Amino acid sequence: MNDLQVEIKRIRTPREARRVEQILSRRPGIVSVSASAGTLQLKWDAEKTNKSAVLKDVEKSGVEILHTKSKDEETEYHDHEHIPAYLRFLGENTELYFAITSGVFWVAGVVSGFISGIPPNIPMILYIIGGFFGGFFTFITAGQDILRGKFEIDFLMLFAAVGAGALGKWGEGALLLFLFSLGHALEHYAMKRARKSIAALSDLTPPVALVKRNGEVVEVPVQQLDLGDIIVVKPNSIIAADGVVVMGNSAVNQAPITGESVPVDKRAHKEWRLQEEVSKLSAEHRVFAGTINGSGVLEVKVLKKSKDSTLARLITLVKEAETQKSPTQHLADNFEKYYVPIVLLVVLLLLGAFLVIDETFKQSFYRAMSVLIAASPCALAISTPSAVLAGIARAARQGVLIKGGRPLEDLGGLQAIAFDKTGTLTEGKPTLTNAIPFGDTTKAHLLEVAVAVEGLSDHPLAAAIVAGGEKELGRTDITPAGNLQALTARGIRADWRGTTVHVGNRRLFEELTGEKVPAEIDREMSQLETGGHTAMIIHQGDKYLGIISVMDVARPEAIATLAALKKMGIKRMIMLTGDNQKVANAIAESIGITDPLGSLLPEEKVKAIERLKLEVGNVAMVGDGVNDAPAMARSTVGIAMGAAGSDVALETADIALMADKLDNLPFAIGLSRKAKQIIKQNLIISLGMVAILVPLTIVGAVAIGPAVVGHEGSTLVVVLNALRLLRYEQK
Incomplete structure (x- = not known):
C-alpha cells in the first residue's frame, strides 16, 4: 500500500471536498481518500495501479495539482540510511563508518586475546564496543519494525547477537553485528550507485530560464514558464523547456534524454503555430528540457510546461519503475511470507532440544542461534531488487526506459517480435x-x-x-x-x-x-x-x-537490427501495417522481415498479436504508441518508438526507446537476458547457502562464527553480482 499527499488549489466548500472524495474512491486501485482545503491524502494499491494513473484520476476529479509528495519519498532517507539527526554531520556514509569502526574493535579484540599479560576482560570489552557500533543502526531499524508490529531480519540478527553474548560468545556476536552492518552499508551504497543514473535526471533542468518579455530578456523560474514564451538559450547552456526552435541554429547534445551519443543539429522552424500538434515536429526543430546547447544561440518557443516536459515524465516513470516488482521478486516475497515463520518455528523447537536429547539448555540455545543466523533470508531479500534496479539504471543510460521488473524479465524470453511499419521500421515520411x-x-x-x-x-x-x-x-x-x-x-x-x-x-x-x-x-x-x-x-x-x-523508406538501422535479433534467436519477426500487402511484401523483403501482414486495421493488429501468442508464446509489439496502443497492450511486452515525442507511447508501453533508435532493441533484449541470468545466479547463491548452512548448524557441525561469515558473505556476493549489470555492454 502506498501513501500520497497531493497539494491542490483550494477546495472552497465541504460539499466540494465530499464530491472529490466520492469520485476518487470509485477509481480502481485507490483504497482511501481524504480531501481538505488544500490537500488530498490518498492510499493506493501498487498491485492494481501506479502513481501516474492516480494523478490522472485526481486531475479528472476536477482539482488542479500544485505539488505531490509520497510517503515513501519522504521517508526514503530514513528507511535506507537510519541516520539520526545528531549524526548526519558525518554524511551519507555514516553507517559505513560505524561498520568499519565495529570491525576495527572486533579485530582488536581478536588480537588482544593472543597477547600475554592482557587482562582477560579486555577482549570482551573490545567485542562489546565493536558490537555497539555494529548493532547501532540494526537496533534502530529493529525498533522501528517492532513499533509497526513486524519482526524483520534486523530483529532476528540482533536477537542472535545478544543470544551469543549471553552464552559468553562475545566474539561471535560482535562478528555477526560487524558483518551484518557492513553488508547493510555496502548494500545501501550499491543501491545508491544503481540509482545514480536515475537521480541525476532531476538535476538536468536549470532552475531559471532567460525569457523574452516586453522587449527585454528576464530571468524566470522554470516552473513559471507559460506556453508560447520565447526562451533564449545561450551557447553551452542547458535548455530549460520542451519547445520548437524559432530562431538560430546549433548542435544540441540530447544524450541526457535520448541516449544519443552524437549531437543533433537544430534549426529554426519559423512557421510553427502553437496550436499544431507537437508530435508533428521533426527532430531538427524540436528540443527537450535537460538537453545541452552547442555553440549557437537558440530562441525556443515553449510548448510544454515544466511539469509536463519529456524530462519530467521520464523522471516520474523511472521512479515508478523502481516500485514495480518482477515475477521473480513476487515469487521471492511469497516464499519469504511462509519461510520466515517456519524458520522461527524451527528455532523455537531447537530451543527445547535439551528436553529431548542429552545436552544442556546452553548448547540448545547456541544451536538455535546458529540456525537462526544461517536461515535468515538476507541474501534472498536483496537478490532480485538489486539486479532489477541496476538493470533499469543501465538501460536508462542507453536511452531505454524499462518500466519495472516485469518487462525487464519478460523481454529476455521473447520468441517473436511484431513491428508496426510506418515510423518504426520505416522513416515515417515519404x-x-x-x-x-x-x-x-x-x-x-x-x-x-x-x-x-x-x-x-x-x-x-x-x-x-x-x-x-x-x-x-x-x-x-x-x-x-x-x-x-x-x-x-x-x-x-x-x-x-x-x-x-x-x-x-x-x-x-x-x-x-x-x-x-x-x-x-x-x-x-x-x-x-x-x-x-x-x-x-x-x-x-x-x-x-x-x-x-x-x-516511405526503411530506417537505415532496420536491416542490421533485424539481423542482430535473428542472431539472438528471435526467429519470427512480423510486420503489421495498414498498407496493402504488395507494399508490405516489398519492405519485408528488403529488410529481413519473416512475416509481412498488410491491410490491417487496428483491431486486426490486436487479433494478430493474440494469434501469435497462441502460436509462439511471448510476443513483443513495437510501435509508435498511438495507433498501435491496443496491440501493444495485448502483447507480452509493449515497446514504444519515439517516446521522446509521444505522451501516449510513454503511458502505453512497458519499454520506451527514448532516442527513437531501433538498434537499441537488441541491447535491451541482451540486458534483459543478462539480468535474468544474474537473478538466477543470486537465487542459487542465496538459497544454496541456506540449504548448506541450516543442516550443518542443526547437527552442530558449524558454529555461529562460520554461519555468520557464510550468511553475510552470500549477501555481499549477490549485491556485487547485481552491480555487474551497470557495466553491461552489448556484444
Whole structure:
C-alpha cells in the first residue's frame, strides 16, 4: 500500500471536498481518500495501479495539482540510511563508518586475546564496543519494525547477537553485528550507485530560464514558464523547456534524454503555430528540457510546461519503475511470507532440544542461534531488487526506459517480435526514390519540372518531391509554376514557362490522350509499384517526360537490427501495417522481415498479436504508441518508438526507446537476458547457502562464527553480482 499527499488549489466548500472524495474512491486501485482545503491524502494499491494513473484520476476529479509528495519519498532517507539527526554531520556514509569502526574493535579484540599479560576482560570489552557500533543502526531499524508490529531480519540478527553474548560468545556476536552492518552499508551504497543514473535526471533542468518579455530578456523560474514564451538559450547552456526552435541554429547534445551519443543539429522552424500538434515536429526543430546547447544561440518557443516536459515524465516513470516488482521478486516475497515463520518455528523447537536429547539448555540455545543466523533470508531479500534496479539504471543510460521488473524479465524470453511499419521500421515520411526520364529528356529537366509544379501543392507527397529534387539538383532557385489545379484522384496540372504540365497516375493521361500510356512507361510504373513505390507520370505539353516515385523508406538501422535479433534467436519477426500487402511484401523483403501482414486495421493488429501468442508464446509489439496502443497492450511486452515525442507511447508501453533508435532493441533484449541470468545466479547463491548452512548448524557441525561469515558473505556476493549489470555492454 502506498501513501500520497497531493497539494491542490483550494477546495472552497465541504460539499466540494465530499464530491472529490466520492469520485476518487470509485477509481480502481485507490483504497482511501481524504480531501481538505488544500490537500488530498490518498492510499493506493501498487498491485492494481501506479502513481501516474492516480494523478490522472485526481486531475479528472476536477482539482488542479500544485505539488505531490509520497510517503515513501519522504521517508526514503530514513528507511535506507537510519541516520539520526545528531549524526548526519558525518554524511551519507555514516553507517559505513560505524561498520568499519565495529570491525576495527572486533579485530582488536581478536588480537588482544593472543597477547600475554592482557587482562582477560579486555577482549570482551573490545567485542562489546565493536558490537555497539555494529548493532547501532540494526537496533534502530529493529525498533522501528517492532513499533509497526513486524519482526524483520534486523530483529532476528540482533536477537542472535545478544543470544551469543549471553552464552559468553562475545566474539561471535560482535562478528555477526560487524558483518551484518557492513553488508547493510555496502548494500545501501550499491543501491545508491544503481540509482545514480536515475537521480541525476532531476538535476538536468536549470532552475531559471532567460525569457523574452516586453522587449527585454528576464530571468524566470522554470516552473513559471507559460506556453508560447520565447526562451533564449545561450551557447553551452542547458535548455530549460520542451519547445520548437524559432530562431538560430546549433548542435544540441540530447544524450541526457535520448541516449544519443552524437549531437543533433537544430534549426529554426519559423512557421510553427502553437496550436499544431507537437508530435508533428521533426527532430531538427524540436528540443527537450535537460538537453545541452552547442555553440549557437537558440530562441525556443515553449510548448510544454515544466511539469509536463519529456524530462519530467521520464523522471516520474523511472521512479515508478523502481516500485514495480518482477515475477521473480513476487515469487521471492511469497516464499519469504511462509519461510520466515517456519524458520522461527524451527528455532523455537531447537530451543527445547535439551528436553529431548542429552545436552544442556546452553548448547540448545547456541544451536538455535546458529540456525537462526544461517536461515535468515538476507541474501534472498536483496537478490532480485538489486539486479532489477541496476538493470533499469543501465538501460536508462542507453536511452531505454524499462518500466519495472516485469518487462525487464519478460523481454529476455521473447520468441517473436511484431513491428508496426510506418515510423518504426520505416522513416515515417515519404522520400523521393526515383526520377526516370524518357526519350531525350534529361534527369535534371525532369526534376526541375517536378519541383516547379509540386512546390505549389500541399499534398504530403509534394513536400518529399520538392525536398528530394532540390537536394539532387543542388539548387533551390527553381522558377515556380502557376495556375495550379488539383485533379481529384488523378493528379495536378499547372502552367510553367508557357507550357501545360500534368503530374499524375495512368487514369489522368488516359483521359487526356484518349489512349493508354506508352507500354514502356506502364511497365516501369508496374515494377516500381510492385516494389512498394508510389509512382507518378510527368507530362509537359504533348510530351511524356518520365516518371518520379516516392516511398516511405526503411530506417537505415532496420536491416542490421533485424539481423542482430535473428542472431539472438528471435526467429519470427512480423510486420503489421495498414498498407496493402504488395507494399508490405516489398519492405519485408528488403529488410529481413519473416512475416509481412498488410491491410490491417487496428483491431486486426490486436487479433494478430493474440494469434501469435497462441502460436509462439511471448510476443513483443513495437510501435509508435498511438495507433498501435491496443496491440501493444495485448502483447507480452509493449515497446514504444519515439517516446521522446509521444505522451501516449510513454503511458502505453512497458519499454520506451527514448532516442527513437531501433538498434537499441537488441541491447535491451541482451540486458534483459543478462539480468535474468544474474537473478538466477543470486537465487542459487542465496538459497544454496541456506540449504548448506541450516543442516550443518542443526547437527552442530558449524558454529555461529562460520554461519555468520557464510550468511553475510552470500549477501555481499549477490549485491556485487547485481552491480555487474551497470557495466553491461552489448556484444
